[in-house]
Amino acid sequence: MNIRAATADDGEPAALVLRRSIAELCGRDHENDPALLASWLANKTAEHFRDWVRAEDTLCLVAEGDDGAILGVGLMSRSGEIRLNYVSPDARFQGVSSALIRAFERGAAQLGVARLTLNSTATAHRFYLARGFRDEGQPQTGRLRENIYPMAKVLSQTEA
Numbered sequence: 001m002n003i004r005a006a007t008a009d010d011g012e013p014a015a016l017v018l019r020r021s022i023a024e025l026c027g028r029d030h031e032n033d034p035a036l037l038a039s040w041l042a043n044k045t046a047e048h049f050r051d052w053v054r055a056e057d058t059l060c061l062v063a064e065g066d067d068g069a070i071l072g073v074g075l076m077s078r079s080g081e082i083r084l085n086y087v088s089p090d091a092r093f094q095g096v097s098s099a100l101i102r103a104f105e106r107g108a109a110q111l112g113v114a115r116l117t118l119n120s121t122a123t124a125h126r127f128y129l130a131r132g133f134r135d136e137g138q139p140q141t142g143r144l145r146e147n148i149y150p151m152a153k154v155l156s157q158t159e160a
Ligand SMILES: CC(C)(COP(=O)(O)OP(=O)(O)OC[C@H]1O[C@@H](n2cnc3c(N)ncnc32)[C@H](O)[C@@H]1OP(=O)(O)O)[C@@H](O)C(=O)NCCC(=O)NCCS
Pocket: 021, 022, 025, 026, 084, 085, 086, 087, 091, 092, 093, 094, 095, 096, 097, 098, 099, 118, 119, 120, 121, 123, 124, 126, 127, 128, 130
């Protein structure tokens, strides 16, 4: 597996990974509620992905398998907010999300950013805790809304 900068050509397969990851892996968050799922997926399109790739204030990364398939998609603002971190259901628990987070930690260090922030799903909350993120403030959870666990991680010199 290789982590690389995303390109506009990744639009279709990357959007498919985002959509499948949310629909198939985040059931604990959307509970198969059609309206919630539809609103969550609304901007997970190839067109939006290409906009994220072109934006100057974000780093957009993909994890690529040996066969060239996109296994994961990540997006971080240059101020250290991780906005997307989604693994393909075909590659779950094979280190893809961990590799994306490590890449963002390296990217943040290069940008002089010492603290990463994100809004976790319930699905990924345990994953982020195990990777050194801590809860910041009250989670916003409940039926018919996307779960949001605000989290942050101060990067150590080692990670930088
Ligand atoms: C949970 C998730 C983020 C883990 O990412 P991954 O690429 O599949 O897994 P990795 O191999 O990188 O990391 C494995 C870690 O996931 C966590 N994990 C393992 N089993 C898990 C489970 N059943 N549920 C939740 N987390 C689990 C553990 O922390 C594990 O670390 P460990 O092996 O050191 O104990 C991913 O599987 C997932 O469900 N993603 C859905 C999309 C999402 O919610 N993204 C976050 C948006 S903020």
